[in-house]
Every structure is written in C-alpha cells, then in structure tokens.
Amino acid sequence: MSVLIIAEHDNKSLKPATLNTVTAATQINADVHLLVAGFECQTVVEQASQVAGVTKVLVADNAAYEHQLAENVSKLIVEVADGYEHILAPATTTGKNTLPRVAALLNVAQLSDVIKVESADTFVRPIYAGNAIATVKTTDAVKVLTVRATGFDAAASTGGSAERQVLSQVIASDRSRFVKEQLAESDRPELTAANVIISGGRGMGNGDNFKLLEGIADKLGAAIGASRAAVDAGFVPNDLQVGQTGKTVAPDLYIAVGISGAIQHLAGMKDSKVIVAINKDEEAPIFQVADYGLVADLFDAVPELEKSL
Amino acid sequence: MKILVSVKRVIDYNVKVRVKPDQSAVDLTNVKMSMNPFCEIAVEEAIRLKEKGVASEVVVVSVGSKSCQETLRTAMALGADRAIQVEAEDGLDSLSVAKLIAKVAQEEAADLVIMGKQAIDSDNNQTGQMVAALLDYPQATFASEVVIENGEAQVTREIDGGLQTLAITLPAVVTTDLRLNEPRFASLPNIMKAKKKPLDVKTPADLGVEVGSNVSIVSVTPPPQRAGGIKVGSVAELVDKLKNEAKVVS
Numbered sequence: 233m234s235v236l237i238i239a240e241h242d243n244k245s246l247k248p249a250t251l252n253t254v255t256a257a258t259q260i261n262a263d264v265h266l267l268v269a270g271f272e273c274q275t276v277v278e279q280a281s282q283v284a285g286v287t288k289v290l291v292a293d294n295a296a297y298e299h300q301l302a303e304n305v306s307k308l309i310v311e312v313a314d315g316y317e318h319i320l321a322p323a324t325t326t327g328k329n330t331l332p333r334v335a336a337l338l339n340v341a342q343l344s345d346v347i348k349v350e351s352a353d354t355f356v357r358p359i360y361a362g363n364a365i366a367t368v369k370t371t372d373a374v375k376v377l378t379v380r381a382t383g384f385d386a387a388a389s390t391g392g393s394a395e396r397q398v399l400s401q402v403i404a405s406d407r408s409r410f411v412k413e414q415l416a417e418s419d420r421p422e423l424t425a426a427n428v429i430i431s432g433g434r435g436m437g438n439g440d441n442f443k444l445l446e447g448i449a450d451k452l453g454a455a456i457g458a459s460r461a462a463v464d465a466g467f468v469p470n471d472l473q474v475g476q477t478g479k480t481v482a483p484d485l486y487i488a489v490g491i492s493g494a495i496q497h498l499a500g501m502k503d504s505k506v507i508v509a510i511n512k513d514e515e516a517p518i519f520q521v522a523d524y525g526l527v528a529d530l531f532d533a534v535p536e537l538e539k540s541l
Numbered sequence: 542m543k544i545l546v547s548v549k550r551v552i553d554y555n556v557k558v559r560v561k562p563d564q565s566a567v568d569l570t571n572v573k574m575s576m577n578p579f580c581e582i583a584v585e586e587a588i589r590l591k592e593k594g595v596a597s598e599v600v601v602v603s604v605g606s607k608s609c610q611e612t613l614r615t616a617m618a619l620g621a622d623r624a625i626q627v628e629a630e631d632g633l634d635s636l637s638v639a640k641l642i643a644k645v646a647q648e649e650a651a652d653l654v655i656m657g658k659q660a661i662d663s664d665n666n667q668t669g670q671m672v673a674a675l676l677d678y679p680q681a682t683f684a685s686e687v688v689i690e691n692g693e694a695q696v697t698r699e700i701d702g703g704l705q706t707l708a709i710t711l712p713a714v715v716t717t718d719l720r721l722n723e724p725r726f727a728s729l730p731n732i733m734k735a736k737k738k739p740l741d742v743k744t745p746a747d748l749g750v751e752v753g754s755n756v757s758i759v760s761v762t763p764p765p766q767r768a769g770g771i772k773v774g775s776v777a778e779l780v781d782k783l784k785n786e787a788k789v790v791s
Contacts, residue, residue, distance in 0.1 A: 299705070302670065303679055325700040329682050332635070332667030336674035341636055341756045344665045354759060359664050363558035364567050367759040407710035408679040411695065415703035422702050428789070452790065470720040471699065476554055476661055477578045477719060485789040496554050502767065506787045508779065514772075523770035523787065526779050536776040541790065 234263040234287075238309060238321040238330065239280055243270045243298065246279040249322035251386035253379045258285045258387070259349040260318050265290060266394070267312065269305050271298035281396060284388035289396045296404035299413075300326050303405035306333035311401050313338060313374060318352070323378035331378055340372035347383030361476040361499035382482045382503070423455045423474065428485045431457035431474055431501070432467070435490020435511065435530055439467040444531070445489060447538040457481070459488075459497045475500035490530045493518025510534065542689070542711075544587040544596045545651035546621065547642050548580040548603045550612040550631075551662040564760045567662070576612050579657025581619075582717040585724040586687060587655050588620035595689050596653075598622050602645050604638045605631045610740060617735035618727035624740040627748065634754035635663070637745075639671030644748040646676060651712065653694065658683050658716040669716035679709035685720040 235257040240247040250266070257264045266280045269292040280289045290312060296304045309330070313319060319334060321327030323345045335342035347365075348356035354369045355377060416422070423429065430445045430452070442456065449456050457479070458472040474481055476499040486504035491497060493509070493516055501507070502521050509522035512529050519525040526533060552558065552567070553575040561568045576584075590596040601621040603609040606628070613624035627641045646654050654673075659666035673680035681687075681696035685704065688695040689711075698705045699718045727735075745752050773779045783790040 301707075302673075302682075306674065325683060325698075328666050329670065329680075332670035333674035333680070335667070336636060336639060336671035339636070341634055341754055342665070342667050342671075343756070344667060357664075358764070359761070360552070360558045360567060360662055361664065362764055364560050364761050365764050366761050369757050369759050371755040405679060407713075409708045411706040411708050413700075413703065413705045424701065473719065485783070485787075494555070495557050502764075506783070506789050507767075507770070508783070519772070520769070521767050523767075524779055524782050525770060525772045526776065527772060528776075533776055537780065540776055540780045 233261060233317040234265050234315070235261050235318040235320060236313070236316040237264060237266050238319070238327065239266045239268045239276065240322045240324055240326055241268065241270060241273060241276040243273045244275060246276050247322070247324070248386060249324050249381040251283060251389060252381040252384040253320050253322045254283055254285050254387035255384040256346065256349055256379045257318070257320055260352050263287050267292070267309065269297040269300070269308055271295050277396065279389065281394040282390045282392050284391040286392050286394045289394045290399055291396055292399040292401065294402050296402050299410040300330065301405065301408050301410065302330040302333050303408045304403045305330050306337060307403045308399070308401055309334045310337045312399065316374065318375045318377065320377050320379055323380045327378045331376055335376040338374050338376065340374050340376055341370060342376045342378065343368060343370065344378050345380045346377045347380050361480065362503060363499055420449060421453065421455050423457055423472070423479050423481055426455035426481070426483050428452045428454035429457050429474070429481055429483045430454045430487040430489065431459060431491060432462055432489050433459040433491030434461040434465055436462060436467055442468055444534045448487070448534065448541065451538065451541045452485070459491045459494070461494065488518050488522070489534060491518055492516045493521065542596045542652045543598045543600065543649060544590060545646050545649055545654045546583045546587045546599060546601045546616065547654070547656045548584060548601055548612050548616050549577040549657070549660045550574050550603065550605060550609045551577045551660050554578055554661055560761050560763045564762055565758065566761050574608070576615055577657050577660045579659060579717050581724040582719070582721050583655040583657050584616045584619050584621060585722045586717060589722065590689065591620065600625065600649055600651065602627065602642060604629050604633060604641050613740055614735050615727065617738045618732040619725060623738055626740065626742045628742055628744050629752060633752055634756060635665045635668045636671055637750070637752035637754060639668050639675055640750045641745060641748055641752070642668070643672045643675040644750055646672065653689070653711055654714045656714065656716050658718055669714050673714035676712070678713050680714045680716070681707050681709050682716040683718040684715050685718050687715055687721070
C-alpha cells in the first residue's frame, strides 16, 4: 500500500526535511505520495513532483492551509487518508504540531521521531532524549509516524516525475487564526539545522563573553548554542539551550566551550559527528564524549582558535 | 475561567538513564522521580493566570499509579487548587492518556487545558495535540507566551526558525515550551497546605474510557557508545586534527 507524506514547505519552497522523510517512506513501500497543503504554493508542487521516488503529488491549494494550522490540515489529511497504511511527516515543529491530531482522529497511535525503519510495522525511535533506543512494533491499521531528518539520507530533489491530483476539500476552522510570524533574521543557521555548532557553558562567566564565540561561528558558518547552566545563570536566552529539555542537535561538528558536560546537556548533543571540548578542568565529563579534548583556559584558547581557522 | 493542567511523573532530568539487562525497558527502580519539566512550566503558567485574576480555579490531573499522587501534591504546593489522579498503570500510551484527559476536561468543563509539550521519558510530543483533536478544540503547541482576552488565547509559539502567533478561541489546548516561564519553588508552608487540598481518584472505567494500545516494545537498548577520544595539547594540534583527520573544517 502507498505511503502518504505531508510535505514541509513555506508556500515558496519544499523544505529539505521532506526529502529525508521520502527516503524513510521508500524503505516502507515504493509507492510514495506527497501531500502539499498550502496557499499559492505552485512552486512547491513543481519541486515536489520532481523528487526522486515520489509517484504522486496531492495538492490542496487554499488560504485555509496557508499557515499550516493544525486544525485544518489534520482534517484534510484524515479525509485523504483512506487507502494509505502509512502516513508520515518530518518531525519538525509543523509535523509535530499536526500529525498527533491526525492519529487521534484516526484512533491510532503515533510513533514520534523515527530514526530507522526495520519493516513496514517495526520502527526504531530514541526515548529519554536518546539515552535509550526503543524498537517498537505496531499493529494499527494506519501507521502514523514523524521522521527525524538526521536518521535518513535526503532523497534526490530531481529525477522524479510524479502525477498530480488536485484536492478540492476546504477545511477552515473559525476557532484558530494566524496573527503573525517573526522568523529569525540571522545570518547564522538555526541550531537544529546547523552543520556546525559552537556552544558555551557556565565557564563563559557572563553573557558578554559569548561574543568570543561569534568570531568562530562566523568563520565556520556555525550556530551558537548554550548549556542549561549558562541559560540558568542568565548568560543567554533559553532558545539557545542544547540539552534534554532544550534542543536536540546532531551537527557534523560540535564545539563545547566551558561546558562541564552534565547528563542533560550530553543528551542533546552526543549524536554529533565530531565533538570538540575546550575546558580547563581536565576531569570534566564532557571529555568522555569528546573526540578532541583541549584542556585549556577558554579565554586563551578561543581567541587563538579563531585566529587559526 | 477554569484551567486544567496535566502533570506526569518522570525520571528526574539529572539522572543517568540505564536500560534493564533484559532490554525490556529503562530501569526505574530506586531512581529519583520528579515532575516532568514541561509540566512544571504548565503548572506555573496556570498559577500565574490565576494570580492575575484571569483564572478562577486551577485543577491538576495526572494519569498513573498511586505514586503520581506525590506529583499532584507538588503541583498543589505550587498553587493548584485541587487534583485528580486517574488510576492506571504507569507508562500508558499517549492516545489512552489523551482520551482520559479529554474526558476529565469535559467533566470539569475546563476553559483551557495547559500541558507540557512532551514528557522527557517517552519523548512523544503528542498528548496535548491528541486531547485537542479528541475534543475538537483549537490548539497552540510549544507556547512561549500566552495572553488571554475576550474569550481568546493569543499564543506565541516556538517554531523552527522563529516565532508564530496564533489566536485560538476557548476552550482550547495549549502546550508549553521552555521559554514560557521560569517555574517557582514550593515553600514549606505551601507544601504543608497542599497536603490538605482535595485529591480525587478516578478510574478509566469511571470516565468511560477504554485504554490500550496496538504498539508493543520489541526492545529498549542503550545508544551506541562513542569511542573514547583523545586530548590534544594545543590549539594548533586541534585545528590540524579537525582539518586533516576529522575533515570537518576546511
């Protein structure tokens, strides 16, 4: 049976996490359909039709879907769900917002943040912030999953030529209204999408010292993060927090500066490909997970590192 | 306005998680348990709404075995008025929990249901959305600001790449993100007072909800361990390793 994927997009372009989800879907079944629900989203439909492995694109183009309101999109998905045994979405804030509603309306479970497909009914997902890995099997008639992008390679964005089907359903709740959106206008990448992250901990001493990390971040195109200790101490705002209760990240390179390596922080970054730790305490637990540890005063090492890059 | 807040008792966020040798689950014996951090934020937000005069009553609910009464008492020590324990085995699946909470929300005629965005044990991030779907209520997940006026909640949400603001008509479900507030600590007099606050116990049968799931655990294993790294002696050596060995810096 075909797999339905809810495409992630901003009405202008298809978001890369969709491509990783397509790869997960093709491991379940070769017949992969993409649902593009949006408004004036023709370019997204074009891109979706070209994704390798996608056989059909369902298009719901209406103002009701412009902001991906969960109330509207979930009911639309349920209306088209007939005939699909699997419904997938990327585990982004949009997918996480909408898909559990779909599962509840279908009276089935949702499996969140799937990182591996074992078979059509058995999937692997991290629990306890990745401190344990659960393999779960579901006998639900419809399997609803969100897919963690870092668990799967991206499907090729070209090479496909999917047929298109236009959906005429318009579902518009009058109890949920979009007011505004403020997207961060930073030249730096988002923490959860960054290839390189440099994070500071309590050892930074104060908020001003986080400026020390900016030079390296600029040179490496890195996002800046922080440990919970640094956030709790008021050095930086909460949204920089990497850890169990903050953001879970898995960049190619993670540089931990003045971070001791509390369990709660390690839970959020230990899947990074390469970890560098700079800390003056050679007993700091961060060194146990670091590929490269440098025991040094960060106020000497960080400026020197910036110069050497 | 009446607010219903759900709380979950989970392994404390500072405890190192260990998997049982038979790979059936995470070992919870003799482990410190606490209120899920996102639920603490939900309780705090409800109490602040009451302190502002927006809410008149804060009811807190937890689904689980008798030990979750401790978590409910904590919520009452923080300021919740009364509590409901839905007696069930621990670790019930999200959909069953959502059905139970939805039913309690209906019986209580709650105008607003505030829940943590996810529990730090199962990491599902779905129960709040499911409650909203089951009740056909609007939802605002991952909230970093909640303003109630004219029968509406204006909620600022943390989304990938920034913030989004939605206006949802009450009754509604809001789930909390980290930036919403900083939870207070319970004072000793309030902990004592909480012992006298009412705590009702209900069963799924009382609520007319059948619980159960078609999902079974095949195994729970520890994550792959990172191979031990090396210490470098200088910044120059570090840069050399990053460029030539790890090849993550060009």
